[in-house]
Amino acid sequence: MEELMPGVFLFRGYVNEEDIFNTIVELKAETPFRHMVTPGGKKINVAGFSMGQCGWYSDRRGYRYEKIDPLSNKPWPSIPDYLTEITGQAAAKAGFEDFAPDSCFINMYKPGVRLTAHIDQDEQDFSQPIVSISVGVSAIFQIFGEKRGGKAFNIRLNGGDLLIFGGPARRLYHGVKKLEPQSHPLTGDIRYNLTFRKAL
Numbered sequence: 001m002e003e004l005m006p007g008v009f010l011f012r013g014y015v016n017e018e019d020i021f022n023t024i025v026e027l028k029a030e031t032p033f034r035h036m037v038t039p040g041g042k043k044i045n046v047a048g049f050s051m052g053q054c055g056w057y058s059d060r061r062g063y064r065y066e067k068i069d070p071l072s073n074k075p076w077p078s079i080p081d082y083l084t085e086i087t088g089q090a091a092a093k094a095g096f097e098d099f100a101p102d103s104c105f106i107n108m109y110k111p112g113v114r115l116t117a118h119i120d121q122d123e124q125d126f127s128q129p130i131v132s133i134s135v136g137v138s139a140i141f142q143i144f145g146e147k148r149g150g151k152a153f154n155i156r157l158n159g160g161d162l163l164i165f166g167g168p169a170r171r172l173y174h175g176v177k178k179l180e181p182q183s184h185p186l187t188g189d190i191r192y193n194l195t196f197r198k199a200l
């Protein structure tokens with residue numbers, strides 16, 4: 001584990017990508033990746049869906065956590081135990097003792113897709129960190145400051161890496177640079193990212 005800046009911890013090659021890829025393939029048969037829209041009506045280029053007691057959601061009505069998937073009208077699939085364990089253990093190593101995620105958002109990036117700078121701020125308790133796992137081709141994760149612009153701190157995230165941002169970094173702007181065309185034995189040209197949160 002490396003602390004890259006206060007509250008940002010990187011665990012290189014910490015997870016087995018194949019296990020997580022298999023979980024995603026299983027889940028996406030039931031709960032498809034979808035493009036949501038922002039409250040202003042803009043299409044979000046990163047497709048996603050959730051696991052857990054609640055899932056992050058966005059549409060014309062705003063940003064929020066939903067217990068029922070508005071697309072299927074069913075609860076989100078649950079977070080597999082092995083992922084709750086891995087993320088809880090990593091968080092404890094970084095000093096977040098009682099991290100128990102109730103939500104995980106799974107993002108899918110195709111080549112050319114980027115995630116614009118944002119703050120994760122729809123959760124109840126900002127003393128809880130965000131734990132992020134990457135699968136597939138690599139991407140550049142960018143951490144800005146308390147404002148959207150300015151010089152970014154760049155972190156290349158490879159498949160299998162786990163990143164935690166919490167404490168003083170929990171409410172910093174962050175995003176992902178446009179995904180470069182690359183090839184990965186499991187995922188082809190795709191990158192998946194799973195962000196585990198304690199939302200409620």
Ligand code: SIN
Binds near residue numbers: 132141176193195
């Ligand atoms: C996010 O900030 O929600 C996702 C980050 C990532 O894809 O690495």
Ligand code: FE2
Binds near residue numbers: 119
């Ligand atoms: Fe985020």
